[in-house]
Amino acid sequence: MKVSVIGLGYIGLPTAITFSKFGHDVLGVDVNETVVSTLQEGLIHIEEPGLQDEFQKVLSNGKLRFDLKPTKSDAFIIAVPTPFKNVDDKSCDLSYVESALDGVLPLLEKGNTIVIESTIPPRTTEDILKPLIENEGFIVGEDIYLVHCPERVLPGNILKEMINNNRIIGGVTEECTQKGNEIYSSFVKGELLLTDSKTAELSKLMENTFRDVNIALANEIVKLGNELGINALDAFELAN
Ligand SMILES: NC(=O)c1ccc[n+]([C@@H]2O[C@H](COP(=O)([O-])OP(=O)(O)OC[C@H]3O[C@@H](n4cnc5c(N)ncnc54)[C@H](O)[C@@H]3O)[C@@H](O)[C@H]2O)c1
Numbered sequence: 429m430k431v432s433v434i435g436l437g438y439i440g441l442p443t444a445i446t447f448s449k450f451g452h453d454v455l456g457v458d459v460n461e462t463v464v465s466t467l468q469e470g471l472i473h474i475e476e477p478g479l480q481d482e483f484q485k486v487l488s489n490g491k492l493r494f495d496l497k498p499t500k501s502d503a504f505i506i507a508v509p510t511p512f513k514n515v516d517d518k519s520c521d522l523s524y525v526e527s528a529l530d531g532v533l534p535l536l537e538k539g540n541t542i543v544i545e546s547t548i549p550p551r552t553t554e555d556i557l558k559p560l561i562e563n564e565g566f567i568v569g570e571d572i573y574l575v576h577c578p579e580r581v582l583p584g585n586i587l588k589e590m591i592n593n594n595r596i597i598g599g600v601t602e603e604c605t606q607k608g609n610e611i612y613s614s615f616v617k618g619e620l621l622l623t624d625s626k627t628a629e630l631s632k633l634m635e636n637t638f639r640d641v642n643i644a645l646a647n648e649i650v651k652l653g654n655e656l657g658i659n660a661l662d663a664f665e666l667a668n
Pocket of ligand 1: 434435
């Protein structure tokens with residue numbers, strides 16, 4: 429399968445390398461010229477244990493290239509940033525996702541799949557991204573398959589987690605979910621959890637919120653431990 433991975437940061441680069449490792453013909457795309465030229469020289473620009481070695485191995489099979497723009501592909505995987513808009517307006521800035529999708533729209537052909545791996549608010553895929561594709565005259569679910577597949581890897585162990593984690597596959601329609609399932613089953617050894625795009629988005633919000641709340645809780649207990657002269661890390665170990 430021909431795959432364009434758009435956005436080559438902590439998520440996109442290991443994703444591109446993994447797709448290539450499992451036999452796909454991959455084009456890695458980034459708007460940052462330094463990122464693209466560094467990768468074209470055979471070096472990686474992010475820190476992740478084992479990634480440079482894995483990169484070296486897949487480069488030798490000739491199925492991983494880099495460019496500033498995507499080309500026609502069977503699947504487009506979008507892994508660009510989705511930060512807060514600004515310090516006051518903490519809603520999600522979707523401009524990177526929209527711009528990445530903009531670059532894909534003129535290349536689309538019937539049967540192509542677009543996967544959004546970026547973390548996005550619930551209903552974004554269905555309410556914001558699907559209409560952009562349908563404005564081009566395609567029917568999502570019949571002509572083009574649109575899937576949200578939230579990324580759940582933890583930096584430091586990305587290469588293993590990308591293959592072994594369970595993965596949520598949320599299509600806008602059942603046909604979209606099935607396409608996503610086909611694509612990810614080519615390399616994921618964890619379970620593929622099939623759902624719709626909005627449930628996938630809400631589940632990612634739940635995962636991130638759960639982690640945030642638990643980090644805050646741990647911080648509060650450490651502060652309490654400091655006040656009371658107790659080593660909270662010992663207490664955590666016992667509690668765990
Ligand atoms: N890093 C993580 O641990 C992690 C985990 C789960 C989910 N996510 C989500 O994955 C998404 C990507 O995160 P990341 O950490 O890989 O970001 P990152 O900042 O490391 O990399 C993003 C890359 O996208 C490029 N980019 C921006 N706009 C582009 C465009 N229009 N076309 C092509 N490339 C473009 C940037 O130049 C950059 O190299 C975010 O939505 C993030 O929330 C990240």
